[in-house]
Amino acid sequence: MQLLDGKYVSEKLKGEIAEAAAKILAETGRKPHLVAVLVGHDGGSETYVASKIKNCEAVGFKSTLVRYESDVTEEELLGKVAELNTDADIDGIIVQLPLPKHIDPEKVTEKIDHRKDVDGFHPVNLGRMQRNLPSFIPATPYGITLMLKEYGVETAGKHCVVVGRSNIVGSPMSILMARNTTPGNCTVTICHSRTPDIKKFTLDADILIVAIGKKNFITADMVKEGVVVVDVGMNRETSTTTKSGFKLYGDVDFENVSKKASWITPVPGGVGLMTIIGLLKNTLASANKEVYK
Numbered sequence: 001m002q003l004l005d006g007k008y009v010s011e012k013l014k015g016e017i018a019e020a021a022a023k024i025l026a027e028t029g030r031k032p033h034l035v036a037v038l039v040g041h042d043g044g045s046e047t048y049v050a051s052k053i054k055n056c057e058a059v060g061f062k063s064t065l066v067r068y069e070s071d072v073t074e075e076e077l078l079g080k081v082a083e084l085n086t087d088a089d090i091d092g093i094i095v096q097l098p099l100p101k102h103i104d105p106e107k108v109t110e111k112i113d114h115r116k117d118v119d120g121f122h123p124v125n126l127g128r129m130q131r132n133l134p135s136f137i138p139a140t141p142y143g144i145t146l147m148l149k150e151y152g153v154e155t156a157g158k159h160c161v162v163v164g165r166s167n168i169v170g171s172p173m174s175i176l177m178a179r180n181t182t183p184g185n186c187t188v189t190i191c192h193s194r195t196p197d198i199k200k201f202t203l204d205a206d207i208l209i210v211a212i213g214k215k216n217f218i219t220a221d222m223v224k225e226g227v228v229v230v231d232v233g234m235n236r237e238t239s240t241t242t243k244s245g246f247k248l249y250g251d252v253d254f255e256n257v258s259k260k261a262s263w264i265t266p267v268p269g270g271v272g273l274m275t276i277i278g279l280l281k282n283t284l285a286s287a288n289k290e291v292y293k
């Protein structure tokens with residue numbers, strides 16, 4: 001088993017991103033600027049947004065955190081997004097998901113100017129990605145492709161099984177792995193809650209990407225020898241042994257599945273760290289007007 005090490009890859013790519021940001025600063029006198037909007041106090045979201053902000057600062061980006069209480073109205077939030085859209089100093093806007101039930105995430109996602117949509121969730125970006133046109137690619141799937149590329153994992157002609165069909169991971173991931181790109185050119189199967197026998201598909205996977213949100217969902221009997229495993233699970237449980245009071249678990253029984261895998265991502269230290277890199281790279285591309293003029 002070889003580790004797909006998110007810590008190693010993310011540190012390396014952060015170095016490259018920091019160099020590019022320094023170049024922008026030298027040439028234009030400005031820094032790439034990300035605005036993150038956080039609604040409410042959900043522990044996970046707060047941690048992830050804090051990590052995004054911290055990493056922006058680490059690579060020389062400007063970042064702004066906009067906070068609302070969970071009783072903010074949809075109207076107020078949409079108004080804020082409209083204001084951020086027209087602010088010329090802002091390159092990227094993300095609204096952290098999930099949002100409280102009274103706010104429609106689709107409305108918020110579509111309100112963000114697709115030219116500043118560094119989460120890559122806007123329908124324009126999703127459509128452009130599917131057509132292999134320049135676009136912002138959702139941060140987690142983007143980070144996963146960067147990881148596979150860094151380790152030179154072969155994907156062409158392989159059977160890639162994606163477990164989960166969410167808008168932010170499973171669905172865009174399946175598009176990326178089927179595209180005529182590197183990584184890509186896979187035969188892709190998407191499994192979800194209505195797939196009667198998921199094991200039948202996972203057992204045939206050369207590459208298995210799991211984003212379903214259930215601790216230890218993938219066990220060793222569900223995979224074949226030599227499989228490449230990407231664990232997108234971020235299952236937080238309270239813990240008395242960690243200083244944060246939480247412990248993070250993936251969707252894969254790492255201890256046993258790793259014995260059969262050729263490559264595998266750990267949790268933490270895998271995909272989560274690469275998500276940050278995807279976001280930073282999108283923000284950099286926006287500042288450089290690489291996707292939209």
Ligand SMILES: Nc1nc(=O)c2c([nH]1)NC[C@@H]1CN(c3ccc(C(=O)N[C@@H](CCC(=O)O)C(=O)O)cc3)C=[N+]21
Pocket residue numbers: 047048051094095096097098119139140234248267268269270271272273275276
């Ligand atoms: N609009 C929006 N964009 C997102 O990109 C988005 C979102 N909403 N909602 C929630 C998910 C989740 N997410 C993570 C980011 C970083 C880590 C991360 O840094 N993980 C570290 C450690 C985390 C820890 O220890 O708690 C790791 O896996 O090693 C994880 C998860 C972004 N998301």
